[in-house]
Amino acid sequence: VVTRDDVEESLKAVFQFVKDKEQLLQDLRSKIEETKKKISEKQRERDYWLEYKNVGSEIHAEKISSLEKDIVEVKSELERTEEHYREALKVVREENQKLFDKHMKLLSEEALKKAVGYLDRDCRREIEENKWLKEEVKIYRKEERDLKAAVQLLEEENTTLVAKLIDIKLQHLQ
Numbered sequence: 001v002v003t004r005d006d007v008e009e010s011l012k013a014v015f016q017f018v019k020d021k022e023q024l025l026q027d028l029r030s031k032i033e034e035t036k037k038k039i040s041e042k043q044r045e046r047d048y049w050l051e052y053k054n055v056g057s058e059i060h061a062e063k064i065s066s067l068e069k070d071i072v073e074v075k076s077e078l079e080r081t082e083e084h085y086r087e088a089l090k091v092v093r094e095e096n097q098k099l100f101d102k103h104m105k106l107l108s109e110e111a112l113k114k115a116v117g118y119l120d121r122d123c124r125r126e127i128e129e130n131k132w133l134k135e136e137v138k139i140y141r142k143e144e145r146d147l148k149a150a151v152q153l154l155e156e157e158n159t160t161l162v163a164k165l166i167d168i169k170l171q172h173l174q
Contacts, residue, residue: 007106014099021092028085035078042071 049064116124 002106004110007103011103018096025089039074042067046071
């Protein structure tokens with residue numbers, strides 16, 4: 001039996017969970033912004049060294065290629081991180097939706113139970129009789145299907161017997 005307090009506590013837990021995930025998402029966005037700043041700084045540095053390289057310094061050519069590799073690595077890491085957190089957010093949203101749907105179902109069931117509790121004795125008896133009648137209808141339909149199958153088998157058997165009888169009479173007539 002789930003009480004209203006249990007459902008409310010569960011909903012509060014779900015909402016707190018969502019709030020925590022949103023805070024995590026904000027933190028990730030700030031990290032992404034920091035990474036983008038790092039990328040722009042590396043880009044400026046790379047531009048500086050490219051200009052220096054074009055002037056003719058081969059001593060620093062190795063440093064320039066290293067920085068270019070760093071920029072590519074940082075960009076790819078950013079893309080992987082963004083994709084990972086995008087997928088994680090999608091999973092969290094799906095989980096939250098499932099939990100929310102489950103809690104809404106529990107709340108509606110509890111509301112139905114309370115509503116039935118407020119009904120008078122005659123209405124409750126009608127509801128119980130309705131449940132009983134539904135079960136009786138299921139049983140009746142199953143018995144009806146069984147009887148129809150049995151009748152069909154008997155009809156097939158009778159047809160076979162009549163055909164044999166006709167064949168035997170034909171043989172005696174000949």
